[in-house]
Amino acid sequence: MKKFRPQPGFVVKAYRFALDPNAVQERALHSHCGAARAAYNWAVAWIEASWWQRKAESTYGIPQEQLTQWRPWSLPALRKAFNAVKHTDPRFAAWWQDNSKEAYNTGLANAAAAFDNYARSRQGQRRGRAMGIPRFKSKRKARPSCRFTTGTIRADADADGRHVTLPRLGTLRTHEPTVKLLARIQAGTARILSATVRHERGRWFVSLQTEVKRDLVPSPGPAWRSASTSV
Structure with a gap:
């Protein structure tokens, strides 16, 4: 799979939000x-x-x-x-x-x-320990996840700024506000590339891979986690 290369002056950052799905959305x-x-x-x-x-x-x-x-x-x-x-x-x-x-x-x-x-x-072309043949994933042990690269993927500009929309899943509420990301998108200094939903420790999360203008990215620190440019 080819690595995504951001346009000059931009980097790729992951915005992660905890989801608050209703019963129907959780089943989906x-x-x-x-x-x-x-x-x-x-x-x-x-x-x-x-x-x-x-x-x-x-x-x-x-x-x-x-x-x-x-x-x-x-x-x-x-x-x-x-x-x-x-x-x-x-x-x-x-x-x-x-x-x-x-x-x-x-x-x-x-x-x-x-x-x-x-x-x-x-073939000796990959660093690290030798990899075995791919195995089946069990329902009990595999961490549930799904990635979206096409379709409607957005942070919604609603009253409280706590919703995201994903293909087929519709609009889901987030625990944290998405207003900072939304402001950058509306300013034309960020765009969402993909979304990945995961179930971890009994909760659902969505990670939005986003291309962000470099001058808006803070210096590296404890609270900063930059995503890989591989998308």
């Missing part, structure tokens, strides 16, 4: 994050199926050039394969339309990144 948040995990697990199984098939075929003496083709793990390839089966695969057919396409894209993108990191690690 869990559904979106569950869809991301399901898509990730589907991608892992789909990719590895060709690996195990090739391994089985090789034990029968089938020539290398006649073995089952490797399945690609690029994000475009995974999207194409997933879109071809989501209407009929029993794991998705009954409910895939309940969530934003960004939920499934989150899982597919994470799978593509995981296999890319695994391949680079095997």
Whole structure:
């Protein structure tokens, strides 16, 4: 995945807010994050199926050039394969339309990144400890999360400045005011690039990756946390 490069004079900063969803919104948040995990697990199984098939075929003496083709793990390839089966695969057919396409894209993108990191690690092109083959994510252990890169993503200019709007999830209330971010957006010195929702320690949070004009960014300090420019 290509790294996002901010325009000259700008940096990327994450604005994080605790969410205060109602019961319906909380169910939708869990559904979106569950869809991301399901898509990730589907991608892992789909990719590895060709690996195990090739391994089985090789034990029968089938020539290398006649073995089952490797399945690609690029994000475009995974999207194409997933879109071809989501209407009929029993794991998705009954409910895939309940969530934003960004939920499934989150899982597919994470799978593509995981296999890319695994391949680079095997080839000695990745620093750090060796990475194992990507594993399935369990509902019990995986941290629920979902990323939105398209659709309506905004901090709302309402009376109390405590709402954000996300695709399919609609307008959600935040515990903290978003007025500082909103003021910068309205001044043309900031724009939201993406949003990620996560469930941590029993609460929901949204992190808004934002391109911000550099002269508005304070000097590094305990309260300042600048996000990576990788989006």
